Amino acid sequence: MSRPILPVDPLPCVVLSCIGAVEGDMNVVRALGAVGIPVILIGEHEAPPASLSRHCCEFIRVPDFARMPERLRDVLETLAQRHGEPLPVIPSADPDLQAMLTLQEQGATCFVPTWPEAALTRTLMDKQAFDRLAVAQALPVPLGFAPETLSEAREASERLRYPAIVKPATPVAWWHQTALPASVRRAKAIRVESADELMALCAQLLPLRAATLVQEFVDGPDEEHFDVHAYIDREGRVQAVFGGRKWRIWPPHAGSGCFVESLDEPALEAQALEILQRIGFRGIANMNFKRDARDGRFVLLEINPRVSQWGILTTRCGVNLPWLAWREACGLSMPPQPLRGQAGRWYVNALKDWHAMRQYRAEGLLGPLAWLRSLLHRPMVCQTFSVSDPWPAMKLTARWIAGKMRSRSRPAPAVTEDAHKTRHR
Incomplete structure (x- = not known):
């Protein structure tokens, strides 16, 4: 651009x-x-x-x-x-x-x-409210439930196909629940493989009134996750659209894209734009889809009324959503033609992708050589490193090195004889 x-x-x-x-x-x-x-x-x-x-x-x-x-x-x-x-x-x-x-x-x-009207934004950010909107508007979403009691969770568990995904109803619904393990509080979503696993997790969440949504897992590997980013102006006109495929995500199976390819997917983009028009969306949209391996259809997972965490790829592909939002907020004219993303560019968040590779490797899904070969794709957009803007990456690198040095300098905790015996029972 x-x-x-x-x-x-x-x-x-x-x-x-x-x-x-x-x-x-x-x-x-x-x-x-x-x-x-x-x-x-x-x-x-x-x-x-x-x-x-x-x-x-x-x-x-x-x-x-x-x-x-x-x-x-x-x-x-x-x-x-x-x-x-x-x-x-x-x-x-x-x-x-x-x-x-x-x-x-x-x-x-x-x-x-620079976001949609407040009521719609609240609805999209609350997964329970979004599930109700999706049902009312017949949006292509997975079967979901929002149990408030263990009896409701048990009833839902008997109607679901497994695996299933359990999510906080709002981004911080679990965050401040100090009685929960840190791994649960910070999770974007948790995959459960059976009704027993679902009930065990709900037994931790529901007594604390931690708002929760349970959804069927859309069958298929992580590389079947797709995004559509768009900008709809206040008059309802499409000003920009971009498509991306998440080849790896962190955390795997329930996270954000850490290795992504921009692509041309007209059918998906048309489906996404029709959904936005149906619900009266205005502003920046970040829509998450997954292609169901059973029938090939794209299933809508969520609509985020904000930029993506890997939105720099969108910008480098010619679709500058923050610029459009700023222009409209300032009352300036919009581009004469809608912006469309360039296909064939790649994005990597190096640290998150490294962690993702290690887990994929542990699950037998990706080897180190295949991972290294994938990083040879060009042109590649890095999350933090930029030749024209190097200082943020230098700070993050220095912070990472300092953290490693501090962790190595800490003395190892003493292991008592009783603890040693317990560990090796």
């Missing part, structure tokens, strides 16, 4: 960066900066890597803003006063978006939203 013509003094765009999701922010900062839009990064971290990007003109730390959105409102009010008008805001992850929805619903006017 050629560099667009901008106003002489373009209005800055605010990008949000929350703890626990530190990659989407860098994608948005680079996407905006690449076309000359000044970026103000607001983050919960003390120094997120995206703050070192050459495209970041200002970094403001607002600790814990996801839980206390009023802190974010104060900063946005100050920025609006400084620039003489509210600034567009682009969230980069679910906690950011939830904080902005709270401010929007409270009537705050110190920012320009």
Whole structure:
């Protein structure tokens, strides 16, 4: 995509960066900066890597803003006063978006939203509410249930085909449940192989009122996961569409794309756009599908009203969704023709892909040589490394090395005789 013509003094765009999701922010900062839009990064971290990007003109730390959105409102009010008008805001992850929805619903006017209307956004972010919407609109989704009691879970368990997937109903529904194991609290989804496994997991979740959705697993390997990214303007016109195939995901079987190929899939794109029009969607859409190995049809897993965590590939393929969101928020004209993604480009998140390969290898699904050969695909887009914007990657590398050195310098825990006997029983 050629560099667009901008106003002489373009209005800055605010990008949000929350703890626990530190990659989407860098994608948005680079996407905006690449076309000359000044970026103000607001983050919960003390120094997120995206703050070192050459495209970041200002970094403001607002600790814990996801839980206390009023802190974010104060900063946005100050920025609006400084620039003489509210600034567009682009969230980069679910906690950011939830904080902005709270401010929007409270009537705050110190920012320009770039997401769909609040009620639809809430519905899409709540998997139970989305399941109800999908049934009402006859969307092609897996069979799902939202049990609130163990008896409801038992009834659902008898109607499902296995394996099944268990998800938090909202992005943070399990996060603050300290009674749950860390592996459960942080999971995006958990695969269960039988009714007994499902009931064991529900026995942990439901007594804590941890909102949960149970869905049938769509049969097929991880490489049958596809995404469609799109932008629909306020008039309902399609301004951009992009298709990608996730060849590897992290965590495997229930995670986000860590090795992705851009592709031309007109039938899937048409299906995705028809769904967005049916539900009245406006703004940036990140739609997740999986192709069912039994019949070849694409099944809709979720619609995220925000950028993807690997959205930098979308931008490098000519579909700059943050730029479109900024333009519309600023009242500028949109491109004369819809943007379409270029096929045949690749993306890798090196660290996550390394971890994914190790698990795939343990399951007998991928060997190291095949993994290395896959990384020879060109052109390749890296999540953090960029020749033109190297400092974020250097910071992440230094942080990783420091973490390894600290872990090696810690003394090994003493093993008592009793513990030794217990371990080898």
